[in-house]
Structures are given as C-alpha cells and as structure tokens.
Amino acid sequence: MTWTDRDLRDILQRTRRIxxxxxxxxxxxxxxxVARYLGLKGYTVLPVNPMHTGEQLFGQPVxxxxxxxxxxxxxxxxxxxxxxxxxxxxxxxxxxxxxxTIWMQIGVEHEEAAAAARARGVDVVMNRxxxxxxxxxxxxxxxxxxxxxxxxxKL
Numbered sequence: 001m002t003w004t005d006r007d008l009r010d011i012l013q014r015t016r017r018i019x020x021x022x023x024x025x026x027x028x029x030x031x032x033x034v035a036r037y038l039g040l041k042g043y044t045v046l047p048v049n050p051m052h053t054g055e056q057l058f059g060q061p062v063x064x065x066x067x068x069x070x071x072x073x074x075x076x077x078x079x080x081x082x083x084x085x086x087x088x089x090x091x092x093x094x095x096x097x098x099x100x101t102i103w104m105q106i107g108v109e110h111e112e113a114a115a116a117a118r119a120r121g122v123d124v125v126m127n128r129x130x131x132x133x134x135x136x137x138x139x140x141x142x143x144x145x146x147x148x149x150x151x152x153x154k155l
Contacts, residue, residue, distance in 0.1 A: 015043065019066055025049075025062075033131075035057070038134075049064075067094070075102075076103065114126060
C-alpha cells in the first residue's frame with residue numbers, strides 16, 4: 001500500500017502508546033534513538049526486548065514480549081528482521097484487540113503478515129521510520145534526518 005502524507009500524519013496524530021519490539025539499550029543503535037525521540041515527542045514508549053527484561057528504559061520496564069504488556073497499545077513498531085515479523089504480528093493481533101497500526105522499520109517488510117493485520121482492520125506501514133516521518137511531516141527534519149544530539153561527527 002502506498003501511504004500519503006495525510007495518511008501518515010493521521011497515524012502519528014492518533015497514536016499515543018507505542019510498543020517498540022527489538023529496542024536496544026545501546027544509545028547509538030537506531031532502535032534506541034528512534035524510541036527516545038518518540039518518547040520526547042509525547043508518545044508513551046513501551047520497550048520490548050527479551051534480552052533486557054526487567055530493566056528500565058525511558059521510564060518504562062522492558063518486557064520480554066508483547067503479551068507482557070497489560071495496557072492498550074495503539075502502534076507496534078518493529079525493529080526486527082523481516083523473517084521475524086509474522087509471530088510478532090500474530091502476537092500483537094492477539095494481545096491488543098484495539099490495535100490501530102503495525103509499523104515496520106526501514107528495511108523490514110513482510111507482505112503476508114501485513115495482509116493478516118489488514119484483514120483485522122489494522123493499518124500497516126512497512127519500510128519506513130516513524131521518527132523520520134514525524135520530522136518530515138511536522139517540520140522538524142534537519143540535515144540527515146537524525147538530529148538527536150546523541151550521535152555526532154565532531155571529535
């Protein structure tokens with residue numbers, strides 16, 4: 001599916017709670033600074049990474065899987081390889097009956113899993129980054145698209 005700017009803006013405006021699957025605890029990893037940025041923009045970011053269960057990230061406990069999240073989630077943002085997507089989407093659909101969006105990061109696509117989500121009325125965005133789209137659509141995109149202040153080329 002091709003998303004218009006209006007579609008993406010609508011998704012980002014209606015979303016409040018985002019489960020980030022595959023988030024890293026390492027501040028130089030894209031999953032970390034994307035999740036950090038989204039949190040700074042007012043989203044509640046719920047970190048999911050079985051390697052760091054029980055640790056804290058952005059004021060939230062890291063959980064092992066989506067089914068460990070007890071609150072409703074609007075969006076599941078996937079930072080995993082494409083071949084890992086189907087069970088994540090299946091778990092998301094089972095765990096969050098009011099889920100609105102599955103978002104697969106840049107380089108992540110799985111059409112069969114996307115079709116299953118769409119069949120349940122869930123929007124699916126593939127091969128895009130919500131941080132980049134937020135910056136682009138809401139006038140915050142700076143040189144390179146990643147002005148987080150975390151990574152610098154200065155010595």
